[in-house]
Amino acid sequence: MADSGWPGCAKSLKGVILDMCGVLYDSGEGDGVAIAGSIEAVKKLKTSDLQLRFCTNETQATREKFVAKLRRLGFDISVAEVFSPAPAAVAVLKQRGLRPHLLVYDGVLPEFDSVDKTNPNCVVIADAAEKFSYQNLNEAFRVLIGLEKPALFSLGQGRYYKEMDGLKLDVGVYMKALEYACDLKAEVIGKPSPVFFQSVLTDMGLQPHEAVMIGDDLVNDVGGAQHCGMKGIQVRTGKYRSVVV
Amino acid sequence: MADSGWPGCAKSLKGVILDMCGVLYDSGEGDGVAIAGSIEAVKKLKTSDLQLRFCTNETQATREKFVAKLRRLGFDISVAEVFSPAPAAVAVLKQRGLRPHLLVYDGVLPEFDSVDKTNPNCVVIADAAEKFSYQNLNEAFRVLIGLEKPALFSLGQGRYYKEMDGLKLDVGVYMKALEYACDLKAEVIGKPSPVFFQSVLTDMGLQPHEAVMIGDDLVNDVGGAQHCGMKGIQVRTGKYRSVVV
Numbered sequence: 298m299a300d301s302g303w304p305g306c307a308k309s310l311k312g313v314i315l316d317m318c319g320v321l322y323d324s325g326e327g328d329g330v331a332i333a334g335s336i337e338a339v340k341k342l343k344t345s346d347l348q349l350r351f352c353t354n355e356t357q358a359t360r361e362k363f364v365a366k367l368r369r370l371g372f373d374i375s376v377a378e379v380f381s382p383a384p385a386a387v388a389v390l391k392q393r394g395l396r397p398h399l400l401v402y403d404g405v406l407p408e409f410d411s412v413d414k415t416n417p418n419c420v421v422i423a424d425a426a427e428k429f430s431y432q433n434l435n436e437a438f439r440v441l442i443g444l445e446k447p448a449l450f451s452l453g454q455g456r457y458y459k460e461m462d463g464l465k466l467d468v469g470v471y472m473k474a475l476e477y478a479c480d481l482k483a484e485v486i487g488k489p490s491p492v493f494f495q496s497v498l499t500d501m502g503l504q505p506h507e508a509v510m511i512g513d514d515l516v517n518d519v520g521g522a523q524h525c526g527m528k529g530i531q532v533r534t535g536k537y538r539s540v541v542v
Numbered sequence: 543m544a545d546s547g548w549p550g551c552a553k554s555l556k557g558v559i560l561d562m563c564g565v566l567y568d569s570g571e572g573d574g575v576a577i578a579g580s581i582e583a584v585k586k587l588k589t590s591d592l593q594l595r596f597c598t599n600e601t602q603a604t605r606e607k608f609v610a611k612l613r614r615l616g617f618d619i620s621v622a623e624v625f626s627p628a629p630a631a632v633a634v635l636k637q638r639g640l641r642p643h644l645l646v647y648d649g650v651l652p653e654f655d656s657v658d659k660t661n662p663n664c665v666v667i668a669d670a671a672e673k674f675s676y677q678n679l680n681e682a683f684r685v686l687i688g689l690e691k692p693a694l695f696s697l698g699q700g701r702y703y704k705e706m707d708g709l710k711l712d713v714g715v716y717m718k719a720l721e722y723a724c725d726l727k728a729e730v731i732g733k734p735s736p737v738f739f740q741s742v743l744t745d746m747g748l749q750p751h752e753a754v755m756i757g758d759d760l761v762n763d764v765g766g767a768q769h770c771g772m773k774g775i776q777v778r779t780g781k782y783r784s785v786v787v
Contacts, residue, residue, distance in 0.1 A: 431674040435711055438702065442709060456723050457683065464687060466680050470719045477718040478701050478711055 312348035312501045314494075314522070315339070316512030317379075318355065319535015321372060325461055328366045332534050336371045343373060348501045351379045352494070352510070354453040354487045354517065356423035356468070357402040360384065380497050382452035382487030383408035386421055388496075389486060395448065397421040398440040400433055400471075418444060422475070423452035424468045434471065441479045449475055449483040455517070459536075488514075489521025498525075513537050557593040557746045559739075559767070560584070561757030562624075563600065564780015566617060570706055573611045577779050581616045588618060593746045596624045597739070597755070599698040599732045599762065601668035601713070602647040605629065625742050627697035627732030628653035631666055634731060640693065642666040643685040645678055645716075663689060667720070668697035669713045679716065686724045694720055694728040700762070704781075733759075734766025743770070758782050 318324055321335045342349045351374060355363055360376050360383075367374050383405050390397055390412055398417035399409060402425050409421075420437045441447040455467035472483045487493055498508060505526030512518020513535030522529035531537060563569055566580045587594045596619060600608055605621050605628075612619045628650050635642055635657055643662035644654060647670050654666075665682050686692040700712035717728045732738055743753055750771030757763020758780030767774035776782060 427676045429676040429679075431672045431711070434674075434715075435709075438711055438715075439709055442702070456725070457687075464680075464684055466676070466683055466719075466723055470683075470723045473722040474711075474715045474719040478715045480701070 309507055310347065310509060312350070312498075312503045312508040313342055314350050314352045314497055314508060314510045314527075315342075316488075316510070316514065316518050316535075317351055317353040317367070319513035319537075320511060320532050321351075321367065322370055323535065328369055331370045331372070339372055339374070348503065349378065350497050350501060352488065352497055352512075353379065353381050354455065355381055356383055356405050356452045356487075357426070358404040359407050362404065380493070380500070382423065382493070385493055385496060386450055386452060386486045387412055389450070389484075390419070390421070395419045397450070398437060400425050400428065400437045401452070402426060402428060419448035419450065420475070421450045421452070422468055422471055424455070425471075426465065429466070429471055434474065438475060438478050441475065441481070447479050447481050449479070449481060451483040451485050453487040453517075454485045454489075488512075488517040489524065491521070491525050494521060494525045494527065498527075554752055555592065555754060557595070557743075557748045557753040558587055559595050559597045559742055559753060559755045559772075560587075561733075561755070561759065561763050561780075562596055562598040562612070564758035564782075565756060565777050566596075566612065567615055568780065573614055576615045576617070584617055584619070593748065594623065595742050595746060597733065597742055597757075598624065598626050599700065600626055601628055601650050601697045601732075602671070603649040604652050607649065625738070625745075627668065627738070630738055630741060631695055631697060631731045632657055634695070635664070635666070640664045642695070643682060645670050645673065645682045646697070647671060647673060664693040664695065665720070666695045666697070667713055667716055669700070670716075671710065674711070674716055679719065683720060683723050686720065686726070692724050692726050694724070694726060696728045696730050698732040698762075699730045699734075733757075733762040734769065736766070736770050739766060739770045739772065743772075 322329045322331050360379050360381055364374055364376050364379055387409060396413045396415060396417050398420045401423040417440050420441050441449060451468055451472035454469035454472060456469050457464050457467050476483055498505060509528040509530060510518055510522030511530045511532060513532050515531055519529030519531050567574045567576050605624050605626055609619055609621050609624055641658045641662050643665045646668040662685055665686050686694060696713055696717035699714035699717060701714050702709050702712050721728055743750060754773040754775060755763055755767030756775045756777060758777050760776055764774030764776050
């Protein structure tokens, strides 16, 4: 429980935002596995009076593919209920008339189909995994350093995450690398960015105090939500008890 | 001229430390080219009463190969006069009983021949260029994160440098990446580290106010020297006038 005001606040509760990996399922080979009780919990929430949204920093697949995986695991989830950084970035890019140079995982590229990418005037990075080669990072750097007003967007700011074959460096590490190279500050899109949480609240038509965020990450889920005026609850699954990443 | 005390201080001057790339020569295809007047300047200094040393952050080759290149260009330089980060790192590692995991350019590996590299208890990174792959950076990260007291040494902290085919990310960028990933502070070996400049002064048997550092980099050469109590002079060749890297 991340706040002493609970459970008194439950009376004003109108919406629930759920993190996905580590809350609904554990990643692993293939689709991963559903966490015990989570499929039923989502069902219960859907039959309640509470609004429900899902909020993930997943950037290696499109929402369509990601939701298809969750549905195969047994979850009743639709694409419209899922908030992830790539579509949020697309909205920001269009709003500001920016044309990105993308350093992202191939699987998420279709999310950017509608964005003009000619003659780039900003750089967008996401968890690109093995695409974070020296050549590709250099290329992103050269685009940035060649701009009059360099703008770097980072889809998340994670340090590392765990996969079946060990720990992997996350996008935040490469964000810091490019920030130092170009002497600039990146704009983070995704959790724990307040703008990102606010977009979910806006979609539900709720005020921060009317919603609760449930996640396994103390910084990105609980801290980010509290920073926005929401309640934050940390589950004891996923990365709970492990080092905060 | 980086200090108003000049030229009065010239009377106490007993030693000169020269940066190499951008002061003696410009890098480029093959060995690069000697900068006009620099071969003669080194000759003059050698026939003067002043002691002379060379100080470089070059880490892509052994001192032997590096000096051989300078000699081919026409410079009268010997290995014993050249101070570079790799041998300085070797001294530190041996002093502290550390066994490094190396993420460095192949060309500089022989400098570490005498160091025990089994069962690593620290990580040493240098300008590894294309060896800075996602896999290699992940490997260095896993070594660090698996240590009880993670220690990271970075041979230099440059942001980027220029080669014939464009700008290239330098070691400092990857230092920042690993610092963020592991939530630690790296120890920099090489310019502008005071320890590095002090080792050159010790070799000459001089006090800081008796020596002058001449380089093309305002931060690593001039600033580093001044931080140690030496005079620092910036030449108008090399990276002078360009963005400080």
